[in-house]
Amino acid sequence: MARTQTDSPLLFDIPVRPDFTLERAVIRDGLAPVAGLDEAGRGPLAGPVVAAAVILDPERIPDGLDDSKRMPPETREMLYSAIFNTAVAVSVASVSASSIDRSDILRASLEAMRRALRGLCVQPAFALADGRDIPPGLPCAARAVVKGDQRSQSIAAASIVAKVTRDRMMMRSATVNPHYGFETHVGYATERHRSAIVEHGPITRLHRMTFAPFRL
Template identity: 45%
Template sequence: MLLSFYQQEFIEAGCDEAGRGCLAGPVFAAAVILPPTFHHELLTDSKQLNAAQRYALRTVIETEAVAFAVAMVDNHEIDRINILNASFLAMHKALDMLTVRPGYILVDGNRFKKYANVPHSCIIKGDGKYFSIAAASVLAKTYRDDFMHNIAGQYPHYDWLNNKGYPTVKHRTAVIEHGFSPFHRKTFRVTDPQLEILFEDEL
């Protein structure tokens, strides 16, 4: 069962990102502040939900959140500063955009770059433990999917409508055959399409 909060002393924001393992497109991050009493039976790690569930939950989150924000860092910046730093930057941008300043930050994963003077905790698999992080994972994932859907028609051979930029066999084969698009991360290695698909569970 997911918990509504990690601590009760400060206003708490959950942060998560989507798109770290992709070959193409931006990395998105979201920051969400939920009411301490928030509860939803369906909300969990976005990777455990189907698309219809994620979009339904996005409406719930955006309606009930005390504050939320979504930010992105594009593929060019990812190539310049690397994906880890780009993920931190996207989270910081989302936190900057919140209309309510948090007193504490919960981050999914095991690493984070300190944001201003706000204390934080990194929670491994936190999107399956705390509602605020799960909510951030849903927003980051759905906003990133929207972005990839919007550009997919310009480059149909990469199959972004289905793989969202992750390194599926079809996507990697298309990169080998057609080269990079303007949205590809050129510092990411495109492995042999016959190798195991590492990120298929994130689609």
């Protein structure tokens, strides 16, 4: 039986840092501009999933773009500003915890990416989406790229914008709900967060009630 081909690269094929190789190949085929898509917040117990779409200017790519999870918060914040100052277009969208509960986290993540792409002020000709799935309903052709935030600078830029935006949203939630420690864990299942849930209960429309431990 023939094996199904996958876009997942071998370990030694993943660059040390993402570059613009995938984008250049698409541009050479006459499909420009190219947008990168990524999301943040698939795993937390609380808060929305946030996605970003970024069209980089090939002549003004900020130095240091990488998977947002591989850098400290201060570096993410610096690159967040650099992306907004240099990119051709940036768009951000989110899907709430309640909407996640009504569908599932994968569908919600893809929907957030679809909304982000459609929100760009410049129409992309092609999109590179992080992960194994192409979001349905995109206005252009697209390719799913496994570990895309470590391979494509456009996807890495989107991962940074999505992560910083979501972290800021959860930090703002901490000012309204100070007992849960959102300013430190931004909704992930830390010991402090779980203890606060036991003591104070879940927050309606902020906690994901279909996630453990709530659905148990």
